[in-house]
Amino acid sequence: MQPALDTVATWARDWKVQASASKCCFTTFTLDPKECGGKVVPTLKFSGEPLRYDPNPTFLGITFDDQLTFSSHISSLKDRMAKRRQCLQALAGKTYGAHRRTLRTAYITYIRSVFEYGAAVYFTHASPALRAKIETEQNRCARIITGCILPTNRAALLAEADLPALTVRAKELAATVASRIARLPAEDRAKQLLERDPRPRLKYRAHEAWKRACAQAAEEGRPEPALPDEDALLPHKPCIRRVGQWTLREAGVSDCPAEPFLRVSPEPPWSTHQGSVTFIVDLPTTTRRTDPPDKRREAAERALAALPAPDCSIWSDGSAAGGTSNGGGGAAIILHRENDRRIECLAAAGTHCSSTRAELVAVREALKSLASLPADSLDAIKEIRLCTDSRASYAHMRSRLWGGPLPSLGHVLGGSATLIFEYLRRVGRVDPPVDAATAVAAPAATA
Numbered sequence: 001m002q003p004a005l006d007t008v009a010t011w012a013r014d015w016k017v018q019a020s021a022s023k024c025c026f027t028t029f030t031l032d033p034k035e036c037g038g039k040v041v042p043t044l045k046f047s048g049e050p051l052r053y054d055p056n057p058t059f060l061g062i063t064f065d066d067q068l069t070f071s072s073h074i075s076s077l078k079d080r081m082a083k084r085r086q087c088l089q090a091l092a093g094k095t096y097g098a099h100r101r102t103l104r105t106a107y108i109t110y111i112r113s114v115f116e117y118g119a120a121v122y123f124t125h126a127s128p129a130l131r132a133k134i135e136t137e138q139n140r141c142a143r144i145i146t147g148c149i150l151p152t153n154r155a156a157l158l159a160e161a162d163l164p165a166l167t168v169r170a171k172e173l174a175a176t177v178a179s180r181i182a183r184l185p186a187e188d189r190a191k192q193l194l195e196r197d198p199r200p201r202l203k204y205r206a207h208e209a210w211k212r213a214c215a216q217a218a219e220e221g222r223p224e225p226a227l228p229d230e231d232a233l234l235p236h237k238p239c240i241r242r243v244g245q246w247t248l249r250e251a252g253v254s255d256c257p258a259e260p261f262l263r264v265s266p267e268p269p270w271s272t273h274q275g276s277v278t279f280i281v282d283l284p285t286t287t288r289r290t291d292p293p294d295k296r297r298e299a300a301e302r303a304l305a306a307l308p309a310p311d312c313s314i315w316s317d318g319s320a321a322g323g324t325s326n327g328g329g330g331a332a333i334i335l336h337r338e339n340d341r342r343i344e345c346l347a348a349a350g351t352h353c354s355s356t357r358a359e360l361v362a363v364r365e366a367l368k369s370l371a372s373l374p375a376d377s378l379d380a381i382k383e384i385r386l387c388t389d390s391r392a393s394y395a396h397m398r399s400r401l402w403g404g405p406l407p408s409l410g411h412v413l414g415g416s417a418t419l420i421f422e423y424l425r426r427v428g429r430v431d432p433p434v435d436a437a438t439a440v441a442a443p444a445a446t447a
Helices: 002-014 070-089 101-114 119-125 130-145 154-161 165-180 189-195 204-222 240-249 292-307 357-370 376-381 391-397 409-413 416-429 438-447
Strands: 312-322 325-333 341-352 382-389
Touching: 070 101, 070 130, 101 119, 101 165, 119 165, 130 154, 130 165, 154 382, 165 189, 165 240, 189 240, 312 357, 325 357, 341 357, 357 382, 357 391, 409 416
Parallel strands: 312 382
Antiparallel strands: 312 325, 325 341
């Protein structure tokens, strides 16, 4: 490790980067019982200054330990959740208590969110005994939400509170992370790490204990015992890669092709054509979903009548079964310059998709069909009106889905670092800067 630190120190010295060794620390990861727990602490230095050994360093909000059990992090997490539970208890007063739906929302956003940060990494790797500590905190919150008494069955308690077990939630997060990483480019290091298939070394103790219990039950003629956790089926130690891929297989979506992330310009396409693209979402008359259809139709027609006459109108619609599967979209294109000639287009949005994606697919297909028209038809189109009933699609098209303005490195650094960055960018420097004294001494040394 010391040669690697010396390389970093040399790079920092060449590039005039001053690192504070007093703010740095190191730890060791080992499963050797003779070395773990701080029994063997190497002496490491950075730029000649000794580095401090920390058995439980915190990096990006997660506390590590030398055996990667995450026991210190889970203990700290349990205390934080218990402290926030007091706020939930105050909301659930006997005389002024909030509704169950309000309490559940408060728990998910204020308490469970603490658990969810990094849960795909640490909770899938933690032992069942450590997971039970956090599950206990959720059970206490579920009793506050539902008003159930202490002897209530755990499964019935969570079903009454409409909450999944935290082990299930961690698997959902791991599958979500795995599916998002699968959409990254092939050269991305995270995707390469996820698709790597290393030889597993650590056996899963929970799996081995369950197999022993099953064998003993078979010898005694008893039924097979229940799994302590779903991932006890895995013979080797769970991790985000193994659990994420296993969850996707169990859900039946592991063989579905992963659609790559859309790479677009950092600026929305209409940023270079100011004033030529207008978004209108408000109606002249405010309506609600509970209003009669005639009233809502009248408000929509009044809004359309107030707009300038277009050369082309596009009406899009998309939906998915249950909002999650077998989605499809369609659009009707009306060319007003050609006696209201009508063009219809349909497209599948995918076996697993949202209604928002189905709506965006409909818009995409309509624009592709419009772009494929003959040149004389396109020349006659100066103004297009796109009508969609999906507010989510409207928000996606208008804001971050298109990338949005991205901050430069100079904006992120700020201060004097911005000036240094701008100088390096202008001169195109790739070599470290050279001091005046070094520049004078270099020719003499060469001579």
